[in-house]
Amino acid sequence: xxxxxxxxxxxxxxxxxxxxxxxxxxxxxxxxxxxxxxxxxxxxxxxxxxxxxxxxxxxxxxxxxxxxxxxxxxxxxxxxxxxxxxxxxxxxxxxxxxxxxxxxxxxxxxxxxxxxxxxxxxxxxxxxxxxxxxxxxxxxxxxxxxxxxxxxxxxxxxxxxxxxxxxxxxxxxxxxxxxxxxxxxxxxxxxxxxxxxxxxxxxxxxxxxxxxxxxxxxxxxxxxxxxxxxxxxxxxxxxxxxxxxxxxxxxxxxxxxxxxxxxxxxxxxxxxxxxxxxxxxxxxxxxxxxxxxxxxxxxxxxxxxxxxxxxxxxxxxxxxxxxxxxxxxxxxxxxxxxxxxxxxxxxxxxxxxxxxxxxxxxxxx
DNA sequence: TCAACTATCACATTTGAAAAGT
DNA sequence: AACTTTTCAAATGTGATAGTTG
Numbered sequence: 151x152x153x154x155x156x157x158x159x160x161x162x163x164x165x166x167x168x169x170x171x172x173x174x175x176x177x178x179x180x181x182x183x184x185x186x187x188x189x190x191x192x193x194x195x196x197x198x199x200x201x202x203x204x205x206x207x208x209x210x211x212x213x214x215x216x217x218x219x220x221x222x223x224x225x226x227x228x229x230x231x232x233x234x235x236x237x238x239x240x241x242x243x244x245x246x247x248x249x250x251x252x253x254x255x256x257x258x259x260x261x262x263x264x265x266x267x268x269x270x271x272x273x274x275x276x277x278x279x280x281x282x283x284x285x286x287x288x289x290x291x292x293x294x295x296x297x298x299x300x301x302x303x304x305x306x307x308x309x310x311x312x313x314x315x316x317x318x319x320x321x322x323x324x325x326x327x328x329x330x331x332x333x334x335x336x337x338x339x340x341x342x343x344x345x346x347x348x349x350x351x352x353x354x355x356x357x358x359x360x361x362x363x364x365x366x367x368x369x370x371x372x373x374x375x376x377x378x379x380x381x382x383x384x385x386x387x388x389x390x391x392x393x394x395x396x397x398x399x400x401x402x403x404x405x406x407x408x409x410x411x412x413x414x415x416x417x418x419x420x421x422x423x424x425x426x427x428x429x430x431x432x433x434x435x436x437x438x439x440x441x442x443x444x445x446x447x448x449x450x451x452x453x454x455x456x457x458x459x460x461x462x463x464x465x466x467x468x469x470x471x472x473x474x475x476x477x478x479x480x481x482x483x484x485x486x487x488x489x490x491x492x493x494x495x496x497x498x499x500x501x502x503x504x505x506x507x508x509x510x511x512x513x514x515x
Numbered sequence: 516t517c518a519a520c521t522a523t524c525a526c527a528t529t530t531g532a533a534a535a536g537t
Numbered sequence: 538a539a540c541t542t543t544t545c546a547a548a549t550g551t552g553a554t555a556g557t558t559g
Binding site for chain 1: 547548549550551
Binding site: 213249251297310311348350358365366367368369370457 | 520521522523527528529530
């Protein structure tokens with residue numbers, strides 16, 4: 151659902167209502183159905199996620215907020231085209247332990263620290279009819295992670311050295327304000343999207359994988375200009391004025407399989423000023439694989455069965471800080487993905503969550 | 516006191532959009 | 538009006554340094 155300037159104010163108002171309602175603990179149900187929506191989800195960039203997961207995904211968190219990379223991109227199916235749905239994202243703590251990087255691997259390091267109040271991120275397109283959610287990828291690429299507990303910009307507040315897993319909630323509701331009153335929902339999470347929040351990367355392989363895949367980090371790729379220049383500058387200050395030939399090297403094309411563009415397709419889609427791609431409908435973005443490419447097995451995930459232990463904390467609904475009057479910037483059409491890793495394990499089955507209400511999720515009732 | 520671990524900051528680099536110039 | 542160039546904001550990881558902890 152496109153969000154113009156007129157509706158942006160309404161969106162903000164709804165977010166505030168959601169926030170207030172969630173804190174009130176009211177159990178009324180207004181405008182929401184009694185049954186959870188029948189729904190399926192598929193992780194669109196699961197191959198990339200799995201490559202990170204194989205190593206041990208780390209996500210940088212900063213005071214000002216840092217985007218996730220890879221970002222969470224899913225496609226939804228099975229929704230009633232005419233019904234209205236809201237989609238939310240939550241980052242759930244995995245286990246109740248802290249982690250530390252020791253000896254080249256992550257190891258448990260005691261109990262978890264007290265967590266900030268939970269936050270749910272309402273997708274700015276919400277509410278939107280089912281055909282909107284199923285026709286377009288649902289992307290949370292604008293989500294930012296922070297360790298600033300005083301954050302007021304609606305970023306997800308995480309704790310460093312703790313493990314989290316994103317969860318997507320789909321609620322059938324014509325009014326976003328109804329969500330907080332206990333709307334039944336379908337819930338999806340993917341094992342391969344687990345990550346450990348860090349303030350600085352611990353695993354060099356993660357750093358390399360991020361550099362190779364994140365277009366914004368192009369400058370750091372092998373013999374990237376940044377590295378070479380920095381090195382040459384340093385050596386120059388050390389008294390070695392020998393100009394390096396490397397900086398004049400032509401920019402590396404996206405040569406290796408890990409290279410670029412596999413996440414967002416192009417910077418255009420991730421640019422905060424990009425026009426919403428929904429306006430120029432991309433053909434069959436999520437479901438139909440690019441031609442001439444054998445896609446890795448990407449089955450639809452049923453809703454979850456079980457749920458991670460609720461934190462019993464007041465729910466916060468963070469504002470989508472980058473929600474602009476121009477609407478949500480959908481990602482560009484998927485480029486031809488890199489050849490699937492030969493030994494990429496099949497995606498772990500999504501855990502099914504028996505239908506229950508968000509308030510139940512919060513331990514309110 | 517010291518070492519290890521963690522957090523923060525300035526920096527150089529990338530990109531695309533908007534603004535300015537031709 | 539159309540095209541090109543410049544400027545800007547947002548994004549990235551690096552590396553140095555400061556703070557915390559045991």
